[in-house]
Amino acid sequence: MRNNKWLILAIIILPWLTFPFLGRKNIKHFWPGALFMSLFLMVEGFVAQQRKWWWFYQSLKPNVLGLVPLTVGPFFVGSIWILRYTYGRFWLYLVVNFIVDSFFVYILLNWFTRIRYASLIEMKKYQLSFCFFIKSLLMYGCQVLVDKNR
Structure with missing residues (x-):
């Protein structure tokens, strides 16, 4: 992907449609859990880049994590969609997250590597899947805590 910012913009814009x-x-009900996890993901992305777990070849702006388009686009919006349809049915939530995360790790990540958008360096795919699993538990737990405090 040679200086193709259009794909990066599409990654951000399409989910928001x-x-x-x-x-x-x-949106009002589920945005706290999705926002918490998006912020957590940004911190994780900074650590991951420092430790070379993965690498993003391009970003919209210099000195901005390449993970930002995935976080503010499909991750944030997708998290709200998943919570909307599965919240309150924990096992369904885990199954849906497993399917979505596996699609990202084993299919979409291969495509990202091929077009030179992102690739794993020090992290294996099964480790990334495990990280996604832990993050899905954290997001669900955050949403439960938010609901208890309402």
Whole structure:
């Protein structure tokens, strides 16, 4: 992917086109869990880049993590969609997250590597899958805590 910012912009914009279909009530209910996990993901991305777990070849701006488009686009919006349809049914939540995360790790990541957008360096795919699993538990737990405090 040679200096192709259009794909990066599409990664951000396309998920947000589905955002109005979530409904105001669902957005208001689930944004705290999705925001918490997005912020957690940004911190993890900084650590990962320092430790060379993965690498992003391009970003929209210099000195901005290449993970930002994935975080503010599909991750944040997708997290709200997943919580909308699975919250309250923990096992369904785990299954849906496992499917989505596996698609990202074993299919989408291969494509990202091929087009030179991102690739794993020091981290193996099964380790990334485990990290996704832990993050999904943290996000669900955060949402449960938010709901208990409402």
